[in-house]
């Protein structure tokens with residue numbers, strides 16, 4: 743089973759991934775957690791280029807192809823082997839991030855991005871995608887505080903430094919894309935407490951597992 747988590751910065755994806763991993767392990771599943779960009783050896787190198795504040799000369803098209811390269815490598819090295827081994831694999835971001843950030847955010851054509859993603863994922867679309875939805879003003883405040891606390895602003899702050907307007911487009915893009923793919927998406931209001939959010943994610947995950 744393949745589960746992905748999506749949402750703008752500061753929605754609490756990491757916290758929820760930890761909680762659902764512990765829950766699923768408690769229920770007897772073997773669970774691997776991975777992320778994009780950077781879920782493979784090559785991907786870790788790509789992540790440095792993609793998220794560093796100094797990558798100001800990266801063109802929109804190059805950025806897109808680096809994310810797709812990261813994903814193709816991630817699927818072949820990490821995700822597909824885990825699925826074939828009968829594990830639950832959870833990814834912090836996946837193909838939908840490209841459609842939403844490079845598409846709705848940066849203005850590339852979402853339909854073309856969906857087709858390019860098809861090449862990168864080669865059949866490995868998630869069984870369940872959890873979208874943590876939050877007002878960008880609230881999310882960004884949380885993400886900036888975290889980056890400052892962990893001293894990661896330079897290395898990882900390229901997207902957090904984008905305008906509020908960009909993040910508003912991303913948020914709206916996520917909601918539009920989730921509605922278009924409602925059979926796989928589950929949208930949760932991330933302004934609730936972590937416990938409240940987790941209860942909803944848990945119930946949905948159990949339901950999807952049961953129906954497989």
Ligand code: TYD
Pocket residue numbers: 750751752778779793809834835836837838839840841843844898901902
């Ligand atoms: P990361 O620090 O992992 O952010 P978060 O903790 O919010 O997940 O950085 C990933 C950034 O890369 C995030 O801002 C979204 C962006 N991104 C894209 O623009 N396109 C993509 O395809 C992916 C996977 C991520």
